[in-house]
Amino acid sequence: MPDFLPEDSVGIVSPQRFHFDEPLTLRSGKVIKTYDLMVETYGELNAEKSNAILICPALSGDHHAAGYHSMDDKKPGWWDVCIGPGKPIDTNHFFVISLNNLGGCAGSTGPASINPDTGTWYGPDFPVVTVRDWVNSQARLADRLGIQQWAAVIGGSLGGMQVMRWSISYPERVRHAIMLAVAPKLSAQNIAFNEVARQSITGDPDFHAGRYRDHGVIPKKGLMLARMVGHITYLSDSAMREKFGKATQEIKEASLNLGRDLRAGKLSFGFDVDFQVESYLHYQGERFSETFDANSYLLMTKALDYFDPSVDYDGDLSKAFAKSDCRFLLVSYSTDWRFPPERTQEIVTALLKAGKQVSYLDIEADEGHDAFLLPVPRYMQAMTTYLNRVKQEVAS
């Protein structure tokens, strides 16, 4: 619980629910007749409605990006390091919008919602949504708020893919596209990890073909496993060595510990948890399984797997950007092995080929894929500098 709210916090915030009655046709051809989006906003929209920034969430990110819901909250929103008064995404100047995407499980319409056709919850019948579908739904949200053009659309990882889609599908509605820790599409290795996650969930005896709620259970074990394997890909080898290599200072200094801290100080010679890293993954998996919906997780990983904006352009990503009219900032992180710098550079190259205005930073960071969520000083500085320019543009 925060004893007091830090000065650079957006403070206590409450989510808003937006209801949409106009049917949304998905990429798959299926239609969602009506839906809700859960949204949080920070800062004030100016009279010209020109200072709005959209935050596109990553896989497990929801609408709660910054601030606290109550003084009892243990932690602020998932991107509080970046959003707030005086922070890189400065709420003194920008009107920031964050949402839970369709198919999610934090209040927006998703597998845990009631299907109006059947009167029972969607479960596995919720249609597969893609990044394109999300962006279309976000555009309707912008319409609702009267925002013609975003000052910037910002996102990391799966969120960065939504930013890319915005610049392609709605070129006239984006001034700046900021993509962090992103790839133009998943590699076979990326898809393989996602498939392990999906198999963990669907193979759990409590999954019941996705209708687990009817049986009063959740596929907890499967969801835990899915999160554990995902979590490993978010961290770097060096970050894990650092995090779990604190037990013996001398060994740590000689870099010989490799993050092999023991949980109980000695080996058990059994098959239970011996090392800190195991216990940490269990904890992360457990916590995640209590808050995240298994069907939503399956959907999110599919959205990742399917993402490839070049499919409509003979596989040439630069052609996809032909109509894009915004300026681009891309950032990669040196130890990210989920979407390594080379993958982000593929997008930079496509943008250059398309003759677009692009800046690219390759940040030295030990934190792996997760670095985009963390206050890495060099990265925070670059975001601040870049968005200060956007601030000036919006003001003039």
Place this chain on the structure above:
Amino acid sequence: MRADLEIIQKWIKPGSRVLDLGCGDGSLLAYLRDNKHTIGIGLEIDNQKIDACLHKGIDVIQQDLNKGLGNFETHSFDTVLLTQTLQAVHYPDLLVEEMLRIGKNCIVTFPNFGNWKSRAYIAFKGRMPVSDFMPYQWYDTPNIHFCTVRDFDDFCRAKSIDVITRTVVDNKHRDSAIIRAFPNLLSEIAIYHFARGHQGDK
């Protein structure tokens, strides 16, 4: 304005696309944008200089020139610039070839090692020159490929590169008749505007 910018900007067509290799704090690209309405992109590896570019609203790509320019399309820029960096790259010949591939024309500036001061320094002191202008020792200098005006002329001839304009100046970028008369001896900075297959439309 920096004196070298004054010279270079004359060769840049208004509204053209400019790529600045080793763009530093982006002041050249900012000047060209503000005065020539160019669309520019800079390449830089230094974090602070990149931040200075972003501050000016100059697009910058964090990229090491020594790792090639394969991500740039052939003839995707009007002018490719390389100011005071040629002597610091691993393969100056390959980089110049890449510049000619990417740009319709190119501008290179470099310190002339054939200058009388460098010659005198070596002749009388018997040591590699160290000056306020080039303050490094031989072992820690980023400048690993020094050349002279005469060397670069030979290089252009051997590589069939057409020199459109050659300007030679002192270290304050001042031009004078005496420097023009003895470029390799008196100039401290050489500025070349060149292309390949140039039709002489200047």
